[in-house]
Amino acid sequence: MRKKVIFxxxxxxxxxxxxxxxxxxxxxxxxxxxxxxSSFLRExxxxxxxxxxxxxxxxxxxxxxxxxxxxxxxxxxxSAVAFxxxxxxxxxxxxxxxxxxxxxxxxxxxxxxxxxxxxxxxxLWLFLFHPQIGLxxxxxxxxxxxxxxxxxxxxxxxxxxxxxxxxxxxxxFLFFLAGLQSIPKSVLEAAAIDGARxxxxxxxxVFPLLAPTSFFxxxxxxxxxxxxxxxxxxxxxxxxxxxxxETLIYxxxxxxxxxxxxxxxxxxxxxxxxxxxxxxxxxxxFIERKVHY
Amino acid sequence: MFRRTFMAxxxxxxxAAPAMAQQPVELRxxxxxxxxxxxxxxxxxxxxNASQNRYRVTASFRGSYPETMVAAIAAFRAxxxxxIVQMFEVGTGTMMAxxxxxxxxxxxxxxxxxxxxxxxxxxxxxxYYALTDGRMMSMPFNSSTTVVFYNKDAFRRANLNPDQFPxxxxxxxxxxxxxxxxxxxxxxxxxxxTWAQVEQFSAIHNIPLSTQAxxxxxxxxxxxxxxxxxxxxxxxxxNWQRDGxxxxxxxxxxxxxxxxxxECAMIFASSGLRARIQREAQFQWGVGMLPVYQGTTPINSIxxxxxxxxxxxxxxxQRSAEELAGVAQFFAWLARPEVAAKWHTDTGFLPVTRTAFxxxxxxxxxxxxxxxxxxxxxxxxxxxxGQMTENSMGIRLGGFVEIRxxxxxxxxxxxxxxxxxEQALINAQNRGNTVLRNFERQNR
Numbered sequence: 001m002r003k004k005v006i007f008x009x010x011x012x013x014x015x016x017x018x019x020x021x022x023x024x025x026x027x028x029x030x031x032x033x034x035x036x037x038s039s040f041l042r043e044x045x046x047x048x049x050x051x052x053x054x055x056x057x058x059x060x061x062x063x064x065x066x067x068x069x070x071x072x073x074x075x076x077x078x079s080a081v082a083f084x085x086x087x088x089x090x091x092x093x094x095x096x097x098x099x100x101x102x103x104x105x106x107x108x109x110x111x112x113x114x115x116x117x118x119x120x121x122x123x124l125w126l127f128l129f130h131p132q133i134g135l136x137x138x139x140x141x142x143x144x145x146x147x148x149x150x151x152x153x154x155x156x157x158x159x160x161x162x163x164x165x166x167x168x169x170x171x172x173f174l175f176f177l178a179g180l181q182s183i184p185k186s187v188l189e190a191a192a193i194d195g196a197r198x199x200x201x202x203x204x205x206v207f208p209l210l211a212p213t214s215f216f217x218x219x220x221x222x223x224x225x226x227x228x229x230x231x232x233x234x235x236x237x238x239x240x241x242x243x244x245x246e247t248l249i250y251x252x253x254x255x256x257x258x259x260x261x262x263x264x265x266x267x268x269x270x271x272x273x274x275x276x277x278x279x280x281x282x283x284x285x286f287i288e289r290k291v292h293y
Numbered sequence: 294m295f296r297r298t299f300m301a302x303x304x305x306x307x308x309a310a311p312a313m314a315q316q317p318v319e320l321r322x323x324x325x326x327x328x329x330x331x332x333x334x335x336x337x338x339x340x341x342n343a344s345q346n347r348y349r350v351t352a353s354f355r356g357s358y359p360e361t362m363v364a365a366i367a368a369f370r371a372x373x374x375x376x377i378v379q380m381f382e383v384g385t386g387t388m389m390a391x392x393x394x395x396x397x398x399x400x401x402x403x404x405x406x407x408x409x410x411x412x413x414x415x416x417x418x419x420x421y422y423a424l425t426d427g428r429m430m431s432m433p434f435n436s437s438t439t440v441v442f443y444n445k446d447a448f449r450r451a452n453l454n455p456d457q458f459p460x461x462x463x464x465x466x467x468x469x470x471x472x473x474x475x476x477x478x479x480x481x482x483x484x485x486x487t488w489a490q491v492e493q494f495s496a497i498h499n500i501p502l503s504t505q506a507x508x509x510x511x512x513x514x515x516x517x518x519x520x521x522x523x524x525x526x527x528x529x530x531x532n533w534q535r536d537g538x539x540x541x542x543x544x545x546x547x548x549x550x551x552x553x554x555x556e557c558a559m560i561f562a563s564s565g566l567r568a569r570i571q572r573e574a575q576f577q578w579g580v581g582m583l584p585v586y587q588g589t590t591p592i593n594s595i596x597x598x599x600x601x602x603x604x605x606x607x608x609x610x611q612r613s614a615e616e617l618a619g620v621a622q623f624f625a626w627l628a629r630p631e632v633a634a635k636w637h638t639d640t641g642f643l644p645v646t647r648t649a650f651x652x653x654x655x656x657x658x659x660x661x662x663x664x665x666x667x668x669x670x671x672x673x674x675x676x677x678x679g680q681m682t683e684n685s686m687g688i689r690l691g692g693f694v695e696i697r698x699x700x701x702x703x704x705x706x707x708x709x710x711x712x713x714x715e716q717a718l719i720n721a722q723n724r725g726n727t728v729l730r731n732f733e734r735q736n737r
Contacts, residue, residue, distance in 0.1 A: 044735045046394040047370045241705035259695040
């Protein structure tokens with residue numbers, strides 16, 4: 001039952017589209033085109049000489065074991081962040097949706113972290129978990145746990161996952177809460193009359209009705225973990241120790257900005273772009289079918 | 294002499310064009326020094342501006358050394374480069390290969406007729422920034438070297454001689470054990486892991502870091518760090534870390550904070566850390582020279598720190614003669630013995646010229662208790678009779694920023710027990726050589 005609005009002529013619809021097309025062109029197609037172009041070049045840092053080398057950058061990147069390890073780090077990091085951020089947010093939203101005293105205060109407090117900039121969030125966690133100056137870091141060492149994320153790769157990964165998750169929980173919480181509140185009371189009451197207990201009501205009624213929200217959030221969270229966590233990683237671990245927390249987006253920065261290897265960095269950006277396009281396409285094509293809007 | 298000519302010039306100008314209220318030529322200068330050093334550097338620019346009114350040097354802080362380097366290169370590509378940029382020693386190879394992006398200092402001086410006597414500069418400083426034929430490419434300024442700072446109070450508690458830092462690594466290990474026995478949680482750490490434990494280590498032990506005289510001979514240099522002596526040293530560091538004698542404090546300057554706070558009893562760090570320790574440390578401390586393994590006679594250490602490079606405005610923007618003249622005048626100001634001497638005594642960086650060193654010594658500065666050990670870096674630079682070998686002249690590798698990171702990464706993986714120290718050096722050498730070959734191809 002889709003409503004169609006039909007314009008007379010073609011000038012007006014294109015005119016109305018123009019601002020959006022212009023913005024997409026300037027902020028997406030132009031830089032993306034530049035990245036694709038640079039990925040075929042070998043350039044010195046100052047941009048004074050450039051050679052066209054075809055697909056050599058891509059070959060170098062894809063055969064680089066460090067690139068493959070960054071890919072693996074990204075898979076671990078993104079799935080851990082997306083699932084724990086969604087899980088925790090859903091739990092908190094369900095709790096905050098109950099009739100409790102001071103619900104508004106809880107809600108406000110839970111939404112707060114979203115307003116914190118990634119780098120600042122990272123510094124907060126650094127002050128908690130730094131092995132020498134951090135509150136929890138010192139406590140852990142005092143308890144005999146050998147906590148030092150600057151030397152231990154697993155601990156470093158755990159720390160960036162915690163920091164990245166913490167920041168994203170608020171956003172998910174907000175959407176889940178809105179989703180919960182839009183579930184009609186009558187459906188829940190009907191289920192209750194049929195004798196369904198709260199847990200059963202949640203899994204058979206609430207959860208399926210939240211599916212569109214969850215699906216939307218899954219996409220947003222994965223994109224967040226891929227791209228928006230640069231600040232957290234940069235401020236906490238700089239991809240170290242070793243390359244234990246170097247994700248794909250961080251490696252693009254290291255190779256392009258720090259090491260001034262523009263060709264390799266551009267090739268990685270192009271691959272990253274392809275990954276994200278593929279990921280989104282898969283999600284919409286296969287997962288969306290099972291979701292009831 | 295310079296001042297008189299200059300005054301005369303300014304006077305002549307004033308007489309010739311009284312109506313022409315000249316705008317001073319603006320010279321942008323980007324640096325990478327945090328406080329308090331950054332403020333001291335900006336003060337020098339302010340003093341220069343006050344000494345004349347034709348040029349105005351505006352100094353601005355652009356983040357850490359690597360960030361400043363990246364910012365300057367990006368600005369060049371956009372046609373907005375600063376006139377002068379402070380570049381750390383690791384960027385020297387990249388800048389030398391930058392072709393028409395930079396104005397070599399020897400050309401600058403020749404074209405503007407300004408004279409700076411580079412023969413007065415310490416050989417270790419001069420050689421680092423000169424072509425093999427001796428022509429200067431950049432203007433040396435804040436040069437440091439690696440030294441050891443140690444906590445004398447902690448040494449006393451561990452029944453160690455507080456007035457004598459061990460000369461060998463064997464002695465350092467014993468001291469670390471004694472400190473640990475006396476309850477010190479962190480006996481030893483190192484800032485700048487690659488600079489201190491690989492580059493300086495190789496220089497004073499007189500072994501090559503790479504072929505081609507550590508890269509001074511050409512872009513086709515190959516790393517030689519997977520050698521028995523460095524393997525031995527890395528194996529020790531990894532074992533000491535495991536045994537609690539050594540603590541890895543992070544990359545680059547991250548470990549600096551561990552010493553002034555009293556956390557670690559010994560630190561291998563830049564001599565430029567002195568100012569901060571003086572300000573913050575609540576205990577007695579001393580300065581020691583870098584140790585060697587028994588059976589080696591140490592030779593001179595190399596420098597780190599930074600020099601000033603003259604940049605063109607962009608790929609299609611050349612500097613005007615007026616701008617170049619101003620830059621040359623500013624450099625001549627920096628070369629003045631009183632400026633270099635003050636910088637040295639204020640900060641702990643090396644006095645870059647002999648005249649400055651003599652000048653400071655004549656004031657009895659080193660004899661005062663508060664300044665004890667301020668001459669250790671200089672003596673260490675002249676260790677081995679001042680006869681530099683090709684292993685101790687300096688390092689000029691392309692992509693060196695990346696190579697340093699690679700060595701740190703591989704070392705970190707060894708500290709995690711993911712690989713042996715030997716494997717770490719082999720991996721670092723292979724990965725480093727890939728970087729060198731890439732750089733060679735990019736700059737052919």
